[in-house]
Amino acid sequence: MSDAVRKLIERLAPDPVCDDCIADRLELADRQDAGIAANELAGTSQFERRRDACVLCGITKPTTRRSI
Numbered sequence: 728m729s730d731a732v733r734k735l736i737e738r739l740a741p742d743p744v745c746d747d748c749i750a751d752r753l754e755l756a757d758r759q760d761a762g763i764a765a766n767e768l769a770g771t772s773q774f775e776r777r778r779d780a781c782v783l784c785g786i787t788k789p790t791t792r793r794s795i
């Protein structure tokens with residue numbers, strides 16, 4: 728599951744995407760899963776999590792993006 732989240736974020740890189748849009752795009756039943764997976768990714772050096780305008784919905788909220 729986090730693999731699918733990672734691929735989606737990589738596809739959108741370097742733009743940030745929010746948890747809701749991740750859940751939407753991947754059709755996750757529980758959008759909390761998107762947040763959990765995104766948080767796991769943000770624990771690695773290649774991804775970062777911060778409050779920003781999501782590239783898909785344009786709303787400023789916690790987002791994840793690939794940083795390198």
Ligand SMILES: [Zn+2]
Nearest residue numbers: 745748781784
């Ligand atoms: Zn969004």
